[in-house]
Amino acid sequence: xxxxxxxxxxxxxxxxxxxxxxxxxxxxxxxxxxxxxxxxxxxxxxxxxxxxxxxxxxxxxxxxxxxxxxxxxxxxxxxxxxxxxxxxxxxxxxxxxxxxxxxxxxxxxx
Amino acid sequence: xxxxxxxxxxxxxxxxxxxxxxxxxxxxxxxxxxxxxxxxxxxxxxxxxxxxxxxxxxxxxxxxxxxxxxxxxxxxxxxxxxxxxxxxxxxxxxxxxxxxxxxxxxxxxxxxxxxxxxxxxxxxxxxxxxxxxx
Numbered sequence: 450x451x452x453x454x455x456x457x458x459x460x461x462x463x464x465x466x467x468x469x470x471x472x473x474x475x476x477x478x479x480x481x482x483x484x485x486x487x488x489x490x491x492x493x494x495x496x497x498x499x500x501x502x503x504x505x506x507x508x509x510x511x512x513x514x515x516x517x518x519x520x521x522x523x524x525x526x527x528x529x530x531x532x533x534x535x536x537x538x539x540x541x542x543x544x545x546x547x548x549x550x551x552x553x554x555x556x557x558x559x
Numbered sequence: 560x561x562x563x564x565x566x567x568x569x570x571x572x573x574x575x576x577x578x579x580x581x582x583x584x585x586x587x588x589x590x591x592x593x594x595x596x597x598x599x600x601x602x603x604x605x606x607x608x609x610x611x612x613x614x615x616x617x618x619x620x621x622x623x624x625x626x627x628x629x630x631x632x633x634x635x636x637x638x639x640x641x642x643x644x645x646x647x648x649x650x651x652x653x654x655x656x657x658x659x660x661x662x663x664x665x666x667x668x669x670x671x672x673x674x675x676x677x678x679x680x681x682x683x684x685x686x687x688x689x690x691x692x693x
Contacts, residue, residue, distance in 0.1 A: 455649045455672075456649060456672075459564065459649060459672035462564050462672075463564065463671075463672070468564070530564065533649065533672070534564065534566055537566045537651070537670050538566045538568070540594070541566060541568045541668050541670065542568065543594060544592060544593055544594060545568055545570045545666070545668065547591075547592035547593075547594070548570075548572070548582060548583075548592040548666070549570060549572050550592070551582055551588070551591045551592040552572045552573075552574050552578070552579055552582055553572070553573065553574075555574075555578075555582065555588075556573070556574050556578065
């Protein structure tokens with residue numbers, strides 16, 4: 450994984466509202482800031498700001514539609530984040546199973 | 560769509576938090592289950608290293624310690640490959656929490672990508688060089 454790219458993606462996703470924006474975009478499909486604000490507990494201005502940060506990280510792309518911009522998810526950087534999660538999660542699943550065995554064995558050995 | 564970023568896991572083991580604590584803080588015990596040989600100085604600011612079978616080495620920094628309750632450490636943003644090459648990797652923070660429950664101990668793991676000013680930043684070039692054997 451290229452580190453600068455991954456850092457930018459994770460930094461953008463560190464904010465819970467931005468994660469909500471991504472989730473809302475994935476459910477609604479391409480949307481305007483106004484449309485997204487209607488389904489989120491934040492103002493249109495706040496949504497616009499978060500969309501700007503997400504666009505900077507390459508997580509969403511915008512196309513002009515009339516006076517507004519239509520935003521959509523750009524899947525590739527999300528794949529980076531999701532693959533990090535899958536990788537780290539799978540390692541913890543293995544480790545926790547081994548930790549349980551270790552704890553049970555140590556108790557029996559006492 | 561699944562929730563993004565923090566990786567969270569929970570498990571209950573049939574032992575008290577006091578019994579589980581050494582398993583998550585003592586090098587020899589951690590090495591028995593972690594999937595790597597781990598060295599760790601489990602005190603705030605303590606250093607550690609994990610060495611995998613393929614020769615990969617990754618340094619860590621202990622941040623918070625509450626005996627029998629909580630350990631937090633940070634994977635530093637670089638590692639050394641089996642061939643001795645130091646490469647950048649995303650930093651992340653790991654929190655291990657122990658809670659007494661009627662069945663024993665609930666172990667909660669949270670690992671999330673780490674950002675922002677990190678306590679190791681001023682030292683990390685030197686650490687990278689030290690790891691590279693320079």
